[in-house]
Amino acid sequence: MTWADEIIGRRRTGWHRHITLAMLALALLAVIAATAPGTTAAGAVPIVLTVPEIRRLIAGIVLSPARRVGDILNWSQWRCRHQAQARRSHYQRRSQP
Template sequence: MPGHRTPVGLRRTRGRRVRATKPRLAWQMIEAALDAGCTASWVTGDEVYGQDPQLRSALEARGVGYVLAVACTTRVRINQDRTVVQVDTAAAALPPGAWHRHITLAMLALAFLAAVAASAKPAGGPDLNAPARSSNPIGLTIPEIRHLIGALFKQPATSVNSLLVWSIWRRRHQAQARRCHYRRRLAGSSGA
């Protein structure tokens, strides 16, 4: 019907209305705020949002850090990545109250890493094709910052200079791989 409006939370797919999920609605609100010029270094949410990979990907694509909870059935790596267990199994093995302290500290650490990654991000507009043209190394990511901080405390200690040289080398090579990937995708989409 002309002039018919779709109610909030519904979108049309192949002529029928489909209810949007909470993570999808959250992303629409975040995207609208970012497009309007509001700045947000990071966002946080419960497991409803944490289990949605599209929300995480959209946040990463816009350079917004995030701290999102996950369901207790999520599998995680413990013992320096040697063992894979469900979150609830790992939590049950801890002393009473330890899980709350641990998760609070873990979320605080992740929020800190997200804030550092956001503050280290160079200023610039949301040019989606910039990775295809730029020869700069990729920006500092949360895993990269975590690796750098962790390497400072490992024994034998690595010199800060060696650590930074390795980080820049790795990020340049990641940027080169990303550039090739973007160029291939751009070439494929223009020929279609």
């Protein structure tokens, strides 16, 4: 059974809600990235956002209004930079004889 077979006959409200929130998160992150002061150093490009990371951002921003949006986004940016550094270090270590 394929994904398309599973949704035939079902309401697609959940799918539309997911896509809407994903597009909202992408637009918010694009605006923040465009207006952020400074740039990243060469070779320090963070990894791309994954679906779980987008879910964390949406849950943190929409479902937890007590936390500041800036704090949530700063944490996400730190996490992406940290994962990128870990990936580079891993590849560098594996490439050494």
